[in-house]
Amino acid sequence: MQHLSDAISLTDYETTARTRLPAGPWAYFQGGAGDEVTMRRNAEAWQTHTLRPRVMRVLAGGHSRSTLLGRPLACPVLAAPVAYQRMAHAEGEIGTALATSVLGMGMVLSTQSSTPLEEVASAAGDRATRGPLWFQLYLQPDLGLTRSLVQRAEAAGYDAIVLTVDAPCQGVRDRERRAGFRLPPGIRAVHLPPASSQPTPAGGSAASLFDGLLAQAPTWDDLAWLCTETTLPVLVKGVLHPDDARLAIQHGAAGVIVSNHGGRTLDTALPTARALPDICAALEGAVPVLVDGGIRRGTDVLKALALGAHAVLIGRPLVHGLACGGTHGVAHVLRLLHDEFEAAMALCGCRTLSDIQPGLLA
Numbered sequence: 001m002q003h004l005s006d007a008i009s010l011t012d013y014e015t016t017a018r019t020r021l022p023a024g025p026w027a028y029f030q031g032g033a034g035d036e037v038t039m040r041r042n043a044e045a046w047q048t049h050t051l052r053p054r055v056m057r058v059l060a061g062g063h064s065r066s067t068l069l070g071r072p073l074a075c076p077v078l079a080a081p082v083a084y085q086r087m088a089h090a091e092g093e094i095g096t097a098l099a100t101s102v103l104g105m106g107m108v109l110s111t112q113s114s115t116p117l118e119e120v121a122s123a124a125g126d127r128a129t130r131g132p133l134w135f136q137l138y139l140q141p142d143l144g145l146t147r148s149l150v151q152r153a154e155a156a157g158y159d160a161i162v163l164t165v166d167a168p169c170q171g172v173r174d175r176e177r178r179a180g181f182r183l184p185p186g187i188r189a190v191h192l193p194p195a196s197s198q199p200t201p202a203g204g205s206a207a208s209l210f211d212g213l214l215a216q217a218p219t220w221d222d223l224a225w226l227c228t229e230t231t232l233p234v235l236v237k238g239v240l241h242p243d244d245a246r247l248a249i250q251h252g253a254a255g256v257i258v259s260n261h262g263g264r265t266l267d268t269a270l271p272t273a274r275a276l277p278d279i280c281a282a283l284e285g286a287v288p289v290l291v292d293g294g295i296r297r298g299t300d301v302l303k304a305l306a307l308g309a310h311a312v313l314i315g316r317p318l319v320h321g322l323a324c325g326g327t328h329g330v331a332h333v334l335r336l337l338h339d340e341f342e343a344a345m346a347l348c349g350c351r352t353l354s355d356i357q358p359g360l361l362a
Contacts, residue, residue, distance in 0.1 A: 031174075078131075105334055166261050318333060
């Protein structure tokens with residue numbers, strides 16, 4: 001791919017990004033946990049669903065617009081929280097914010113952002129016109145630091161807090177360890193103390209893990225506490241079990257994100273496309289449900305909505321776009337997915353998102 005205009009699919013961006021990124025960063029962004037079974041099955045699971053399109057439907061005036069927690073969304077796609085985006089391109093999180101804002105889509109900024117949250121919010125622009133801008137949070141052992149991050153997000157104009165709950169410790173990431181990955185000079189998690197910025201390979205004895213890091217692992221009580229600390233809605237990200245989805249709502253969550261961390265934490269965990277229907281059934285529309293993991297085509301987005309999701313998140317494809325072209329690369333990735341999704345809607349006889357129903361899946 002010589003120019004961005006040469007790319008006709010998200011796969012084209014992935015192929016080119018592999019040639020643009022050094023081995024270490026590529027292993028970090030592209031790799032999964034263990035044998036990467038879950039990472040592969042995330043993408044494969046969407047293809048196990050086949051479409052049963054309707055024909056001869058009225059399509060004039062159709063669109064893919066919706067709202068999410070009161071915010072307008074031009075297409076049901078958000079940028080997932082991805083750490084250290086400046087490792088992919090100098091524009092980093094600023095590039096992602098600009099691209100999502102221009103296209104009216106949403107963005108979730110990682111706690112491990114390599115750009116301060118205030119600068120990202122400024123790049124996203126006027127709250128009255130942009131799509132959702134959410135701040136992803138890892139609860140910190142220092143509750144004062146957690147409270148400070150939430151307060152900063154509120155002050156900067158973020159619309160929601162996304163609490164990630166599926167990574168009380170880092171997954172066993174063989175690909176990263178084989179590559180000897182370390183953060184490049186000048187790249188760090190700017191919201192966290194320096195000692196917290198460098199990813200630590202999994203290892204050590206079980207006792208050291210459970211008696212050390214995991215002694216402070218977040219619980220449902222921490223979610224309830226967080227909901228009392230902010231006026232923003234709190235979504236829980238990293239849910240695969242219907243019972244956990246119910247518990248999240250019982251403890252104050254305003255939404256649930258079905259996610260296995262892109263296959264980066266627990267290998268052989270359930271693919272998100274398989275987990276999604278049971279969680280939607282358990283919640284019965286009480287709150288928005290989103291999903292990520294392996295979404296690479298507009299048809300994947302349509303299938304996610306037919307299974308009950310309100311919107312999807314994409315992570316690695318945005319990194320590929322950043323690596324290939326900064327802001328313009330991210331915008332093109334999102335535009336390709338948007339156009340594919342609207343084509344899939346039309347070909348399935350769906351004029352608006354409300355027409356996307358379970359009966360479209362065979």
